[in-house]
Amino acid sequence: MAGKVISQFVCFLGLLSLYLTFINMTSYFSPEYVRDIAPYQAGKPIAEVAREFGLNERDIIKLASNENPLGMAQSARQAVANMLQEGARYPDANGFELKAALSNMLDVPQNWLTLGNGSNDVLELAAHAFLQPGRSAMYSQYAFAVYALASQAVGAKAQVVPATTSLGHDLATMQSMLASSPADLLFIANPNNPTGTFIDGDVLYRFIAAVPKQTVVVLDEAYTEYLRAEQGYNSVAWVKEFANLLVVRTFSKAYGLAGLRLGYGVAQSGLTDLLNRVRQPFNANSMVLAAALAVLQDKSYLQQSATLNREQMGVYEQALSSLGLGFIPSSGNFVLVNVKKLGGGKAVFTALLQRGIIVRPVDNYGLTDYVRISIGLPEENRRCLSALAALVNEQSV
Numbered sequence: 001m002a003g004k005v006i007s008q009f010v011c012f013l014g015l016l017s018l019y020l021t022f023i024n025m026t027s028y029f030s031p032e033y034v035r036d037i038a039p040y041q042a043g044k045p046i047a048e049v050a051r052e053f054g055l056n057e058r059d060i061i062k063l064a065s066n067e068n069p070l071g072m073a074q075s076a077r078q079a080v081a082n083m084l085q086e087g088a089r090y091p092d093a094n095g096f097e098l099k100a101a102l103s104n105m106l107d108v109p110q111n112w113l114t115l116g117n118g119s120n121d122v123l124e125l126a127a128h129a130f131l132q133p134g135r136s137a138m139y140s141q142y143a144f145a146v147y148a149l150a151s152q153a154v155g156a157k158a159q160v161v162p163a164t165t166s167l168g169h170d171l172a173t174m175q176s177m178l179a180s181s182p183a184d185l186l187f188i189a190n191p192n193n194p195t196g197t198f199i200d201g202d203v204l205y206r207f208i209a210a211v212p213k214q215t216v217v218v219l220d221e222a223y224t225e226y227l228r229a230e231q232g233y234n235s236v237a238w239v240k241e242f243a244n245l246l247v248v249r250t251f252s253k254a255y256g257l258a259g260l261r262l263g264y265g266v267a268q269s270g271l272t273d274l275l276n277r278v279r280q281p282f283n284a285n286s287m288v289l290a291a292a293l294a295v296l297q298d299k300s301y302l303q304q305s306a307t308l309n310r311e312q313m314g315v316y317e318q319a320l321s322s323l324g325l326g327f328i329p330s331s332g333n334f335v336l337v338n339v340k341k342l343g344g345g346k347a348v349f350t351a352l353l354q355r356g357i358i359v360r361p362v363d364n365y366g367l368t369d370y371v372r373i374s375i376g377l378p379e380e381n382r383r384c385l386s387a388l389a390a391l392v393n394e395q396s397v
């Protein structure tokens, strides 16, 4: 009996010391600011839901990552197919052809362009080039999660600006915070994800003009192609005026290349040169360079994407209103829906998963009352909305 107790105690001590070693080693391996990072929570993949719920992949719809529901453009598929034979060669480290096309489209010199492995990469390049421990980044509460991740990964401090009551960027507060303690890097998402909130171009212009010149402004326009004509503004023209402005865009959303990864930054050559110093030489692969060049010239795909999104956003707005579910008016390809009366975001996320519909919980943003739903194809949206209607009905019986 005593022997057993002793051997159990020895075993416990062994496990305890292993555990302590592990704790010590992880703190040894990495600085505290890295250990403090809460990893990015991606949209749940279709294959994972199929495994977990015993569903057929074909019966699952994913409205969780703001992907283009039309799928990759035919023009882009053809371009990749043609490029496959070059797969054994390194890509063009400078992306000459694509930059030439972008330079032409945006009317800026090629040395104002930075290509990235998704625009996420460009955001990280900015964090690496302009931040370090002791420096600070500023962004809005409920702004895109990558701003916090990228800043934390390089040890910078974060200044988080409280959002407006409609969950958007509060530029007035941001301006006064900048005045009292200027940040080194300021992130603005327009439209913002996950809220879909939008800042008018003239308001944004006046704000950027008043930002201290030593603060680099990253204007993240991942959804700019979805803006309605009357919302349009020309931020690339502002880049010509402001040496501290970096406009960031992506091929992941309206251009339908999320899986291939390409984003780009537009800034004057001074900033661009700094970004280029911390960039991996082959961060944009040859398949995506070819695909992006093709889809950039495929005006009909882009137009179809924007039109479908606009129509279907209208469908959501109407249906959500008649279900009595609140939502934040969105300028993106997704909508943030208040599901508090259905038990909150996590509950609705799970209830929809069981029906084979993947949406995005946003509790990691502190938005526990909401789910974010990406605008899909008409039949996907119908299915999602009728599942929400069923949840509303269940609630009211």
Ligand SMILES: *Cc1c(COP(=O)(O)O)cnc(C)c1O
Pocket: 066, 117, 118, 119, 120, 121, 144, 189, 191, 192, 193, 220, 222, 249, 250, 251, 252, 258, 261, 262, 263
């Ligand atoms: C989706 C998204 C991005 C990044 O997308 P990439 O696929 O890395 O280009 C950047 N910013 C915002 C606000 C986004 O929603």
